[in-house]
Structure formats: structure tokens, C-alpha cells
Amino acid sequence: xxxxxxxxxxxxxxxxxxxxxxxxxxxxxxxxxxxxxxxxxxxxxxxxxxxxxxxxxxxxxxxxxxxxxxxxxxxxxxxxxxxxxxxxxxxxxxxxxxxxxxxxxxxxxxxxxxxxxxxxxxxxxxxxxxxxxxxxxxxxxxxxxxxxxxxxxxxxxxxxxxxxxxxxxxxxxxxxxxxxxxxxxxxxxxxxxxxxxxxxxxxxxxxxxxxxxxxxxxxxxxxxxxxxxxxxxxxxxxxxxxxxxxxxxxxxxxxxxxxxxxxxxxxxxxxxxxxxxxxxxxxxxxxxxxxxxxxxxxxxxxxxxxxxxxxxxxxxx
Amino acid sequence: xxxxxxxxxxxxxxxxxxxxxxxxxxxxxxxxxxxxxxxxxxxxxxxxxxxxxxxxxxxxxxxxxxxxxxxxxxxxxxxxxxxxxxxxxxxxxxxxxxxxxxxxxxxxxxxxxxxxxxxxxxxxxxxxxxxxxxxxxxxxxxxxxxxxxxxxxxxxxxxxxxxxxxxxxxxxxxxxxxxxxxxxxxxxxxxxxxxxxxxxxxxxxxxxxxxxxxxxxxxxxxxxxxxxxxxxxxxxxxxxxxxxxxxxxxxxxxxxxxxxxxxxxxxxxxxxxxxxxxx
Numbered sequence: 001x002x003x004x005x006x007x008x009x010x011x012x013x014x015x016x017x018x019x020x021x022x023x024x025x026x027x028x029x030x031x032x033x034x035x036x037x038x039x040x041x042x043x044x045x046x047x048x049x050x051x052x053x054x055x056x057x058x059x060x061x062x063x064x065x066x067x068x069x070x071x072x073x074x075x076x077x078x079x080x081x082x083x084x085x086x087x088x089x090x091x092x093x094x095x096x097x098x099x100x101x102x103x104x105x106x107x108x109x110x111x112x113x114x115x116x117x118x119x120x121x122x123x124x125x126x127x128x129x130x131x132x133x134x135x136x137x138x139x140x141x142x143x144x145x146x147x148x149x150x151x152x153x154x155x156x157x158x159x160x161x162x163x164x165x166x167x168x169x170x171x172x173x174x175x176x177x178x179x180x181x182x183x184x185x186x187x188x189x190x191x192x193x194x195x196x197x198x199x200x201x202x203x204x205x206x207x208x209x210x211x212x213x214x215x216x217x218x219x220x221x222x223x224x225x226x227x228x229x230x231x232x233x234x235x236x237x238x239x240x241x242x243x244x245x246x247x248x249x250x251x252x253x254x255x256x257x258x259x260x261x262x263x264x265x266x267x268x269x270x271x272x273x274x275x276x277x278x279x280x281x282x283x284x285x286x287x288x289x290x291x292x293x294x295x296x297x298x299x300x301x302x303x304x305x306x307x308x309x310x311x312x313x314x315x316x317x
Numbered sequence: 318x319x320x321x322x323x324x325x326x327x328x329x330x331x332x333x334x335x336x337x338x339x340x341x342x343x344x345x346x347x348x349x350x351x352x353x354x355x356x357x358x359x360x361x362x363x364x365x366x367x368x369x370x371x372x373x374x375x376x377x378x379x380x381x382x383x384x385x386x387x388x389x390x391x392x393x394x395x396x397x398x399x400x401x402x403x404x405x406x407x408x409x410x411x412x413x414x415x416x417x418x419x420x421x422x423x424x425x426x427x428x429x430x431x432x433x434x435x436x437x438x439x440x441x442x443x444x445x446x447x448x449x450x451x452x453x454x455x456x457x458x459x460x461x462x463x464x465x466x467x468x469x470x471x472x473x474x475x476x477x478x479x480x481x482x483x484x485x486x487x488x489x490x491x492x493x494x495x496x497x498x499x500x501x502x503x504x505x506x507x508x509x510x511x512x513x514x515x516x517x518x519x520x521x522x523x524x525x526x527x528x529x530x531x532x533x534x535x536x537x538x539x540x541x542x543x544x545x546x547x548x549x550x551x552x553x554x555x556x557x558x559x560x561x562x563x564x565x566x567x568x569x570x571x572x573x574x575x576x577x578x579x580x581x582x583x584x585x586x587x588x589x590x591x592x593x594x595x596x
Binding site: 030051052054056057059061062063064065066067068069070071072073074075077092093095096097100101 | 425426432433434435436437439440441442443444445446447448449450451452454455473474477478480481484485
């Protein structure tokens, strides 16, 4: 797996392709946008199916309320904006007008995590997994690449209830294939191994695979799991990994407070406690910088995963 | 366009009955919002008894007109009106706010006639926009009514929604402001003044109709007129009295979120019975 040989595509492009394909076959699909139409790729739907595209200008609260109304009327709205605005800015609207009624609204949060780099802390959504997974009825998906993002977009329409899809701005390597299985709530084991398990989501799945190759050269066999659905979590796959490998590393480009690693540790600690290391952003806001610089600054690089793996193996029983 | 107008005397008698039931259920619940429920009784009766196309036996009929109660705390009035128009048995009113009841402290779907959850203020007009846009897409001739509190108009989301409705020329939306002049903390004009209210709405691109919100005659003609106005959404500014109908509750803002005790309930019911004799 060499990065320079992999195709590089932003996950938001996968959404754009998926929602157009979906819209052409399902008339219930409508796309809502709050001024970031080209950035979120909602514009691709607007171009193909303008009669079912609705713009709201810079007013996210109203857009999510409108999404609720569309869903009450039997439509499947995809409401699109940046991750920061699709979660924190409208959390109460999502809570009361969408999640409480278990409405069929699909929330598209692009420019998630540090992928928005230079825009800095206000635009770097580091909290979406936490904010969304605490809401009853909500499903949270973090696709690993554009191919998976397209599948998640299409599968979300088949799932009855609210779904949050976390997407990125930057180009990331395509590591999954069209033919790979994608089922909401079912993790994919990308690499077998019994020395430890590395759980990752989103663009960090690539780095987890890279880390496993380095570990493999040192004789350490890591199981790499793409847990693309932090909620509902695939508890069976988590428990199986804990029991069989007895050591776990979790990797997210997201706050460690209540996020992806926390969701896994809630399962592990209560069912089959084993040593864990959680890689993520430790209780701080982001800052301006390139994605690569930020990965380094926040200790989210491949070498950090390798280091965490070795540390967890030291305390493994 | 105009429905057959019901007899005003009968509507007034119904308002008395509904106010009695609201106060009785609030007494049984021991908590809830009295003032803002009593202020919108005539508005709700005119909607369900005259303006709206609806069928209590088919609450999910796709072509029905829909009422969104954005000021969700006023739900005791809505529950009572729905029960009176046959959506569910009146006995169920006495389960308000009790464990396991379909009559939650603030509305949630599951009770026939309740279109949406509400209670966190400012959200209902946006939901109405979505319903109205979906109806247009489906070429359904349904109207969406949205009752908002005047204090609720302090919420920024309302004005986002106001702009969306005028941008999309949603003439299938009729907003109603229950303009009872108070929020919990006191008089709106002392806290966050919304005057001049009709001018605010009209400058945002809405038709406005300013009426006495306790006059069935005014309400019926306002709803009739709203149906004929095309190309813009319409808002009815209904001037009301918080706690309307009971002398010791009217405009006494401590009644925003308190409920009548046994002796207060008896006095209130007696007043309403006297009022009925004058009709």
C-alpha cells in the first residue's frame, strides 16, 4: 500500500456522486444547502436535479427545521453544511426537531476534523462524533474514503431515522473498493492479526493500515478495523477483537472527549476489559496549519500509532 | 373559498367549555402553562372549527391542513381542542404530564392531531417551511398554520424562517402570532420589545393582518382573507390577553407557568359559568 499509487479523492466527492445517483432513482430525495453549495458538493445535485434542490443562504437553524418539515412530509432530506455548523450551531434544532421525532433527515457535515486546515479553530470540527452520538435515535457514520462515502450516502436513505455523515475537505487515499461490503453499523476488518487491534475511522484508517505494515515488519500482527459507524457501534466486532487480541488502539482525528475511542472503550471496559490507548485530539481547539502539519502537531501520524501499539503491548496480559 | 360560518354563540360556548377543561387538567397535572394556553383558545377553535380542512378520524390524511404549535408550552389548549374535535377521548386530558401519557408536558408525536414535537422555542416556522415546500413539490393543496408566541419572536431562528418563507413565496403558510404581550420575565416591551410587529413582518415580505385574537368574527375573516392572498405568506397578528377569561389570571404574569389550586379552580369555573349565562 503505497500512498503515491493510490487515487486521492476527498470524501465529500463521494457524497456528491452518491446523492446524485440516489436522487435520480428516488424522488423522495431533496437536498438542502446553507450557502456552501459548491464546497459541500450539494451543487452537483443542484446541477442535475434543480427542482429538488433548496438553498437557504446563511441560516443553518432554519435549514435543519425545514429538513424536519420535509421529513414529516415523507421526503428524505440531505441537509448540507460544514461539520461545525451541522452539529454545534444547530444541536438543539437537531435534538428537538429531528432526533426526538426520529425523523428521516440525513445530515451531511463536510470539512470535518482538521481537513479544513488553514481555516483554523472556528472551522475545524473536532467534536461532531461526540455531539451527535449522545442524541438518541441518531446514527453516526465516518467514511474512510470517497468510495465508502458514496456508499454511506446511498445506504443512509435506506435507513429510517436521522443519520450524520462526517466528511472531509482534503483529498485522501482511496483504500476501499466498490465491491467491498458496506453495511451501516457493521465494522470491516481490513487486516487480520491477533497481537493487538487498531480501530480507526475516517481518513485515519489509512494511517492505521500504514502503522500495521510497520508493525508487521517487526513481527507484530495488528488487526486493523475500519469502524465506519461509531453509532450504533458494532459491539460484537469490538468485543471479539478485545477477547482475541487483548490490546486495543483507537485512532480518530477528533476530540478524545466522548468521541470514537470513548465509544469503543464503553464497550470494552464493561464487557471485556483489556489495555487501551486512544489516539486523538486531547481537549483543545484546533489552529491554522496544513493538514499534514496539524497531524504532526496533534500526534496523529503513523509513527504515533506505532508508538501507541508498542505501549499497549507492554501492558497487555 | 369561505367555509360555512359557524354560529358565534356556539363558538363562544365552546370556548367556555374548553377553558374549563384546560383549567381542570392543569389543576390535575399540578404544573403547566396556564396564561399562554388561555390566550389562544379562540385562535385554536377557529382553526379546528372553521378554517382548517381536517378529519379527526383520519389524522394522517395526506391532504389535510396542518397546525404546527411552535409555542409548545401552550399545548394544554391544543390538547383540549383536539379532544373536543374528536381526535382522542376527553378523559385522556386528565393524564397530562403523567408518566406514560401521550399528553407530554410539551408536545410529541404519537398523540393523534399532533404534527410535531415542540417546546424549544423558535423552531416551528422552519418546520412549517419544510412542510409547505414539500406540499408544493407534491402539488398538494394543503395549508400550513403555525402558531407562535410573541415572546418566541425573540428567537433568531424565527426571522431566518420568516425570510425563507418570503423568499420561496410560501403563500400556503399562515402564521399566527399569539400576541399576549408577555414573556416569563414580564412585559415584552420592557425586556425585548418586538414593536412595531406588523411592520417587522411586512418589511420581511409577508402580508400582515392585525386583529383581536379573541374575536371569532375577526379570526374567521382573517383566515378567509389569508387564503386569498397569493404570492406571499401571511401572518395574523392576533392581539390577545394572557390568561384570558379568568379575572384573577388575566395579565397576571405569575400565571405563566403556575396552575390553579383547588380553590382557585373552583372560583375560575364559577366565573366561566357566569360568563356563559351572559352569552
